[in-house]
Amino acid sequence: MISVEEALQIVIDSAQDFGVEEIPFIQSAGRILKEQIKADRDFPPFNRVAMDGIAIAYSSFKNGQRSFKIEGIQAAGSEQISLQNLENCIEVMTGAVLPNKCDAVIRYEDVFIENGIATISIDAVTDGQNIHQKGKDEKAGDVLIKQNTIISAAEIGVLATVGKSTVKVAKQPKVMIVSTGDELVAVDDVPLAHQIRRSNVFTLVSLLEKLHIPSETAHLTDDKPILKEKIKSFLATYDVLLFSGAVSKGKFDFLPEVLAELGVVKSFHKVAQRPGKPFWFGQTKNSSVFAFPGNPISTFVNCLAYFYPWYFKSIGVELQEENAILSEDVSFKPNLAYFLQVQLSYRYGHLIASPITGNGSGDLASLVKADAFIQLPANQNEFKKGEVFKIIRYR
Numbered sequence: 001m002i003s004v005e006e007a008l009q010i011v012i013d014s015a016q017d018f019g020v021e022e023i024p025f026i027q028s029a030g031r032i033l034k035e036q037i038k039a040d041r042d043f044p045p046f047n048r049v050a051m052d053g054i055a056i057a058y059s060s061f062k063n064g065q066r067s068f069k070i071e072g073i074q075a076a077g078s079e080q081i082s083l084q085n086l087e088n089c090i091e092v093m094t095g096a097v098l099p100n101k102c103d104a105v106i107r108y109e110d111v112f113i114e115n116g117i118a119t120i121s122i123d124a125v126t127d128g129q130n131i132h133q134k135g136k137d138e139k140a141g142d143v144l145i146k147q148n149t150i151i152s153a154a155e156i157g158v159l160a161t162v163g164k165s166t167v168k169v170a171k172q173p174k175v176m177i178v179s180t181g182d183e184l185v186a187v188d189d190v191p192l193a194h195q196i197r198r199s200n201v202f203t204l205v206s207l208l209e210k211l212h213i214p215s216e217t218a219h220l221t222d223d224k225p226i227l228k229e230k231i232k233s234f235l236a237t238y239d240v241l242l243f244s245g246a247v248s249k250g251k252f253d254f255l256p257e258v259l260a261e262l263g264v265v266k267s268f269h270k271v272a273q274r275p276g277k278p279f280w281f282g283q284t285k286n287s288s289v290f291a292f293p294g295n296p297i298s299t300f301v302n303c304l305a306y307f308y309p310w311y312f313k314s315i316g317v318e319l320q321e322e323n324a325i326l327s328e329d330v331s332f333k334p335n336l337a338y339f340l341q342v343q344l345s346y347r348y349g350h351l352i353a354s355p356i357t358g359n360g361s362g363d364l365a366s367l368v369k370a371d372a373f374i375q376l377p378a379n380q381n382e383f384k385k386g387e388v389f390k391i392i393r394y395r
């Protein structure tokens with residue numbers, strides 16, 4: 001059986017390229033930028049008045065002049081005007097172009113205006129004050145956003161300001177999420193005593209929505225010919241198939257044999273981990289197949305631990321590993337990596353992971369009580385309070 005580290009490496013090495021698409025910029029939050037965004041002009045594009053007040057020629061102030069006749073007004077959105085007489089001033093508004101021949105702006109708070117004369121009431125005025133110089137932030141042609149950035153509200157503002165009404169982003173994979181099992185009924189149904197409602201497909205849908213990946217869902221019963229026929233058509237249509245269930249040792253766990261019969265090349269089946277051990281992963285020329293074990297926490301943790309990194313690698317994004325400090329001693333004897341559910345909190349600026357006691361990988365409700373999994377390595381059995389390990393967050 002391979003280790004979590006080996007399995008992850010195999011999964012990452014088989015990342016797929018889904019190509020690039022151009023979409024309206026306002027729909028691009030959360031997507032991965034696939035072009036460089038450059039400044040189309042200087043930032044700011046003109047000497048920008050930064051305070052409401054008066055603009056003067058600094059030389060006049062330096063020569064001792066304190067009262068200035070108001071010659072005109074420069075509003076934001078008006079073409080640049082020019083100071084006619086260097087001993088006068090122009091009223092200026094924040095966001096306006098600095099009038100020609102002016103080189104300092106004094107706030108209204110520091111000026112007294114009467115009968116069209118503005119008198120400066122402070123002693124300290126400096127050359128260039130309250131002026132946001134043209135090109136001070138960025139020069140035309142500077143790279144403002146690097147390729148492969150995850151677009152957030154911050155990038156949306158920059159895209160708007162450089163006039164990028166459409167933007168190139170990584171195409172999302174076409175994903176089909178399939179639940180299997182005769183015991184599963186729809187969310188709207190009232191289950192009989194021996195049935196349960198399906199939930200794994202919906203956790204998967206929403207784990208993918210977090211990545212802005214749309215998906216479709218299907219449910220298949222434990223009937224081998226039906227499984228084979230349906231999965232054959234899914235393989236022809238989708239980039240990614242995510243399964244939950246039917247990969248263990250049961251009499252009706254048909255998935256591994258069906259996938260093999262359909263020509264999906266197995267990379268591995270079973271990883272030395274708990275929960276999620278019977279995870280099956282394989283590929284065809286065009287599709288990747290993640291067949292997660294059906295126990296709800298197994299499906300959940302494997303999507304986070306394998307599908308997420310595979311997806312980020314596929315679209316060219318480097319993920320930073322996150323660590324946390326274990327809040328108490330933990331003992332785990334099996335020679336398996338242990339994905340332990342934890343609550344996260346901060347203490348003196350450090351991220352603390354406090355274990356949650358659940359009842360194994362079928363304890364779906366315990367997911368609600370935790371925020372993340374802490375990944376305790378297989379080669380260790382005793383984990384001490386204060387030791388630091390990798391975490392995988394879902395909140």
Ligand SMILES: Nc1nc2c(c(=O)[nH]1)N[C@H]1C(S)=C(S)[C@@H](COP(=O)(O)OP(=O)(O)OC[C@H]3O[C@@H](n4cnc5c(N)ncnc54)[C@H](O)[C@@H]3O)O[C@H]1N2
Nearest residue numbers: 179198199200201244245246247248249253293294295298
């Ligand atoms: N003899 C062995 N039995 C089992 C082993 C083993 O190594 N030897 N492994 C156990 C482990 S670990 C897991 S995990 C499960 C994996 O089982 P399958 O992937 O075959 O999944 P199923 O048998 O279809 O279902 C298992 C369990 O999960 C529930 N389930 C399935 N799908 C959903 C869904 N969409 N929503 C909610 N719940 C779902 C299902 O009802 C079962 O209770 O196998 C162990 N057995």
Ligand code: MOO
Nearest residue numbers: 275276277298361
């Ligand atoms: O791998 Mo199973 O997920 O331990 O229950």
Ligand SMILES: [Mg+2]
Nearest residue numbers: 246248250253
């Ligand atoms: Mg089974």
